[in-house]
Amino acid sequence: MSAVEIRLAQRLASLRSERGWSLDVLAEQTGISRATLARLERGQSSPTTVQLGRLCTAYGLPMSHLIAEAEVEPPQLLRHDQQQVWVDAALGFERRMISPPSSGMKAELIEGYLQPGADIRYDAPPVAGLEQHxxxxxxxxxxxxxxxxxRLQAGDCLRFRLYGRSRFVCPAAQPVRYHIVICRP
Structure with missing residues (x-):
């Protein structure tokens, strides 16, 4: 397990503790089993993209913000080989944090990569009303x-505020690579 994954596990445990929630309460809010949550918080397993999405929704945090909190002393310049990459091989999804992590900034840039047939669903946004591109x-x-x-093709850009469910699908025989800009209020 990498240092970032260990810090992420510690941050997940501290978020639950800060709210005074039991594992049972968090399990009820996220639909993730109590046993799985315990393993995630102890760093015995890494969360999937869907699990991270549910946890972020429960805590009211964008996923990128949660991952940025796992960084130590974030740099101002982040070289390509230093950017954190989150891979969920089972879903055919890769997420690269392009922007240097910072909890004090309002916008961040993320790159997504989906394999053909990948289908990712989020039941709710981590923070309602976030502007995204x-x-x-x-x-x-x-x-x-x-x-x-x-249906977005190469060069297309969609701008919106996210309040409800969302879904990313790669319907073609070729993978899709996209960038997301998230702007916090």
Whole structure:
């Protein structure tokens, strides 16, 4: 387990403790079993993208903010080989934190990469009303906001505020690479 994953596990445990929640309360809010939550907080396993999304929703944090909190003394300049990459091989998803991590800044840039057929669903945003921009660099992305479907191709950019469910799908035979800008109020 990497140093960032260990710090992430510690941060997950501290977030629950700060709120005075038991594992049972958090399990009820996230739909993640009590046993799995305990393993995540002890650093015995790494959370999947979906689990991180549910935890971020419960804590009211963007996923990128939670990951940034796991960084130690974040740099102002982040070289490509220093950028944190989160991989969920089972879902065919890769997420690269392009912006140097900082809890004091309002915008961050993230790169997403989906394998053909990948389908990621989020039941709720981590923070309601966050302004986001999705810019597709290569391939085709089907992005859903609640029941509204957007088919984005290379060069297309979608701007919105996220309040409800969302879904990322790579419907083509080729992977899709996209950038997301998240702006906190």
């Amino acid at each position: 999705i810019w597709v660099r290569e391939g085709v992305l089907e992005y859903s906001l609640d029941d509204q479907l957007f």
